[in-house]
Amino acid sequence: MLISLIEYAERLGKHPATVRKMAAAGRLETARKIGRNWVIEDAEPWPDNRLKSGKYVGWRERYGHHDE
Numbered sequence: 001m002l003i004s005l006i007e008y009a010e011r012l013g014k015h016p017a018t019v020r021k022m023a024a025a026g027r028l029e030t031a032r033k034i035g036r037n038w039v040i041e042d043a044e045p046w047p048d049n050r051l052k053s054g055k056y057v058g059w060r061e062r063y064g065h066h067d068e
Contacts, residue, residue: 005031005038012046022047 009019023031023038027049030041 001042002039003042005040008040008042008044
């Protein structure tokens, strides 16, 4: 079922402007614009783009960056 981006943002506890920017950038798969309004499938998951590989662990020691 299609819902507005504002309702989607409220359900997830996100700011509507953040959701709108992500939709405009194409980062929400089912988001589309109808006229001037954005709509999205209510089951669309929030994208998790965090780096999870662990490759960043210890980067300061490997590359000589030290907090001073």
